[in-house]
Amino acid sequence: MFAQAPLKSGRGRWETVEVDAILLARGLSKSFRGIQAVDGVNLTVRRGTIHALIGPNGAGKTTCFNLLTKFLNPTKGVITFNGHDITRRSPADVARLGLVRSFQISAVFPQLTVLENVRVALQRKRRDNFAFWRSDRVLKKLDGRAGQLLEEVGLEGQSSHRAADLSYGRKRALELATTLALEPELLLLDEPMAGMAVEEIERTADLIKRSARNRTVLMVEHNLSVVAALSDEITVLARGHVLAEGSYATVSRDERVIASYIGSGHG
Amino acid sequence: MSATAESNAATKPPVKATAAASRLWGFGVVALLIILGPVVVYPVLLMKVMCFALFAAGFNLLLGFGGLLSFGHAAYFGIGSYVSAYAAKAWGWPPEAAVTAGTAAGALLGVIFGVVAIRRQGIYFAMITLALAQLIYFVCLQVPFTGGEDGLQSVPRGKLLGLVDLSNDLTLYGVVSVVFFLTLLLVSRIVHSPFGHVLRAIRDNEARAISLGYKTVWYRLAVFVLSTVVCALAGAMKAIVFQLASLTDVHWTTSGEVVLMTLVGGMGTLFGPLVGAAVVVAAEFYLASIGSWVQVIEGGIFVACVLGFRAGIVGTLADFGRRSIAARQGASARAAVN
Numbered sequence: 001m002f003a004q005a006p007l008k009s010g011r012g013r014w015e016t017v018e019v020d021a022i023l024l025a026r027g028l029s030k031s032f033r034g035i036q037a038v039d040g041v042n043l044t045v046r047r048g049t050i051h052a053l054i055g056p057n058g059a060g061k062t063t064c065f066n067l068l069t070k071f072l073n074p075t076k077g078v079i080t081f082n083g084h085d086i087t088r089r090s091p092a093d094v095a096r097l098g099l100v101r102s103f104q105i106s107a108v109f110p111q112l113t114v115l116e117n118v119r120v121a122l123q124r125k126r127r128d129n130f131a132f133w134r135s136d137r138v139l140k141k142l143d144g145r146a147g148q149l150l151e152e153v154g155l156e157g158q159s160s161h162r163a164a165d166l167s168y169g170r171k172r173a174l175e176l177a178t179t180l181a182l183e184p185e186l187l188l189l190d191e192p193m194a195g196m197a198v199e200e201i202e203r204t205a206d207l208i209k210r211s212a213r214n215r216t217v218l219m220v221e222h223n224l225s226v227v228a229a230l231s232d233e234i235t236v237l238a239r240g241h242v243l244a245e246g247s248y249a250t251v252s253r254d255e256r257v258i259a260s261y262i263g264s265g266h267g
Numbered sequence: 268m269s270a271t272a273e274s275n276a277a278t279k280p281p282v283k284a285t286a287a288a289s290r291l292w293g294f295g296v297v298a299l300l301i302i303l304g305p306v307v308v309y310p311v312l313l314m315k316v317m318c319f320a321l322f323a324a325g326f327n328l329l330l331g332f333g334g335l336l337s338f339g340h341a342a343y344f345g346i347g348s349y350v351s352a353y354a355a356k357a358w359g360w361p362p363e364a365a366v367t368a369g370t371a372a373g374a375l376l377g378v379i380f381g382v383v384a385i386r387r388q389g390i391y392f393a394m395i396t397l398a399l400a401q402l403i404y405f406v407c408l409q410v411p412f413t414g415g416e417d418g419l420q421s422v423p424r425g426k427l428l429g430l431v432d433l434s435n436d437l438t439l440y441g442v443v444s445v446v447f448f449l450t451l452l453l454v455s456r457i458v459h460s461p462f463g464h465v466l467r468a469i470r471d472n473e474a475r476a477i478s479l480g481y482k483t484v485w486y487r488l489a490v491f492v493l494s495t496v497v498c499a500l501a502g503a504m505k506a507i508v509f510q511l512a513s514l515t516d517v518h519w520t521t522s523g524e525v526v527l528m529t530l531v532g533g534m535g536t537l538f539g540p541l542v543g544a545a546v547v548v549a550a551e552f553y554l555a556s557i558g559s560w561v562q563v564i565e566g567g568i569f570v571a572c573v574l575g576f577r578a579g580i581v582g583t584l585a586d587f588g589r590r591s592i593a594a595r596q597g598a599s600a601r602a603a604v605n
C-alpha cells in the first residue's frame with residue numbers, strides 16, 4: 001500500500017515506486033536544541049487524495065508541516081515533491097513549484113482590502129511585479145478571477161472591507177481563497193477549521209472537498225469529525241513518530257492511537 | 268482628470284473611488300499651496316520645506332509602505348547634498364548635473380548599504396542602518412573634500428541648462444517646485460503600482476507573502492534603494508538651495524528628524540510626510556529665537572502624536588473621513604452581508 005523508500009538511481013534522481021506519490025518524506029527529523037520534535041517520519045501523500053495529519057498536542061504536527069513547506073530545514077531526511085528533491089529549496093521556491101500552505105494563525109494581509117488580498121496571490125504570476133513606474137490599473141484584469149474566488153468562500157459582499165475588520169472565521173475563509181488563487185497542485189492546510197463557528201466549518205469542509213477535486217490536500221486538523229468526513233488517508237503522529245497510518249476506520253481502531261489520545265486528554 | 272474620477276466611481280468599489288479622489292484632491296491642494304505659498308511665506312523657507320518634505324516622503328516609502336524603520340537615512344540625504352555641492356562648486360557643473368550626480372551617489376550608496384542591511388528586520392535593521400550612517404558621518408568628517416567642520420560653503424546655484432539663472436530665489440523656487448511635484452507623483456506611482464501592492468502585502472505579513480511564492484528580500488531591497496534615491500535627491504536639491512552642504516546633513520539627528528516628520532504627519536500616507544515636514548521646519552524657523560527649546564517642543568509634539576493620534580495628522584484626518592463614509596454606507600453594507 002505504501003511507497004517504498006525512494007531509491008537513488010545511478011543518475012542521482014530520486015525515484016518512487018508503486019504509487020503515484022506527489023509528496024514524499026523519508027526519515028524526516030528535526031531537533032530544537034536537543035529536543036527531538038520530529039523523529040524519522042516517513043510520509044507518503046498520494047496524488048488526488050485528502051490526507052490528514054493528526055495527533056495529540058506536541059506530537060510534532062506543526063513542525064512536520066513547517067518542514068514540508070520548507071519554513072524549517074530538517075536536521076535529517078529527504079523531501080521530494082513530484083519526484084524532485086526539495087529538501088534544500090526555499091519556501092518561495094516550493095510555492096512556485098505548486099506546493100502552497102496556509103497558516104495556523106490566520107494569515108491575511110490586514111491593511112489590504114479583501115479583494116486586494118486575493119489579488120496579491122493572483123498577481124504573483126505576473127512579470128511586472130517590480131514595475132514601480134506602472135499604474136496599478138493593470139491589476140484590474142485580475143479583479144474578475146478574484147471576485148470568483150471570493151464568491152467560492154462566501155466573501156463576495158465584503159470585497160472592499162479591510163481584511164483586519166473581518167471576523168476570525170471569515171479571515172480563515174479569505175486565507176483559503178488566497179491560497180486557492182495560486183491554483184496549487186498540493187494544498188497544505190494548517191488547522192483550517194481552528195476557531196471557526198459550526199456553520200463555517202461545514203462551509204469550509206465543503207470548500208476543501210470541492211477544491212480537492214483537481215488537486216491534493218494535506219491538512220493538519222484537530223477536529224476529528226472533520227477529519228473523518230474529509231480525508232482518504234490519515235497519518236497519526238505522536239511524540240514526533242508516526243503512530244499509525246490508513247483510513248479513518250483503520251486508524252480509529254488502532255489501540256495505540258486510542259491510548260495516545262486518551263492519555264493526553266483528547267476524546 | 269475629473270472624467271477618470273467619475274468612471275472610477277462607477278466601476279470601482281466605493282472605498283477605492285474615494286481613495287483615488289482624495290489623492291487627486293491632495294495633489295490639487297499641494298499644487299495650490301506651491302503657487303500661492305510665496306505670496307505669504309519667504310520662498311527660501313518654502314524650498315526648505317519642500318526639500319525636507321521630499322526627504323520625509325522618501326523615508327516614508329521605506330517605513331510606511333515597506334514596514335522597515337531605518338535610523339540612518341541622513342547618510343543618503345547627506346551624500347546627495349555633499350556630492351551635488353562638490354560637483355557644482357569644485358567641478359563647476361550646472362545645477363541639473365550636480366543634482367543628478369548627488370542623486371546617483373545616493374542610489375549607489377543605497378544599493379551597497381541595502382544589500383548589507385536588508386538581511387535583518389526590526390531593531391536590528393534600525394541599528395545596522397544607524398551604524399552605516401555613522402560610518403558615512405565619520406568619513407565626511409575626515410576626508411579632505413567635504414571641508415570637515417566647515418562643510419562646503421557658497422556653492423554656486425548656477426544656471427539651469429545654461430540658460431536660467433537660479434540666483435534669483437523665485438526662479439529657483441519654480442524649479443524646485445517642479446522637481447518636488449514630479450517626485451511626489453513618482454512616489455505616489457510607486458505606492459500605487461503593481462510593485463507597491465506586493466510591497467504592502469510584504470509589510471503586512473511577510474511569511475504569508477513568502478508562502479505565496481514572493482521572494483520578499485528583493486522587494487525589500489528595491490524599496491530601500493528607491494527610498495534612498497528620493498532622499499538623496501532631496502539632499503542634492505537642498506545643497507543647491509542653501510548653497511551649503513554640512514555635517515548636519517549626515518548627522519544622526521537628521522535621521523531622527525525625518526522619523527519625527529514622518530510620524531507626526533502620518534506614516535504610510537502619501538501626504539503625511541509633507542505635512543510633518545512643514546510642521547517641523549516651521550517650528551524650527553518661527554521658534555528659532557528660543558534656541559534649543561525648539562527640540563523640547565519637537566519632543567513634546569512627538570510624544571503627543573504617539574500617545575494621542577498614532578496615525579499622525581494626515582492619518583487621523585483620513586481615518587475620520589473614512590469613518591464618516593463608512594457610517595453612511597455601513598447600514599446597507601451590513602444588511603447585504605448578513
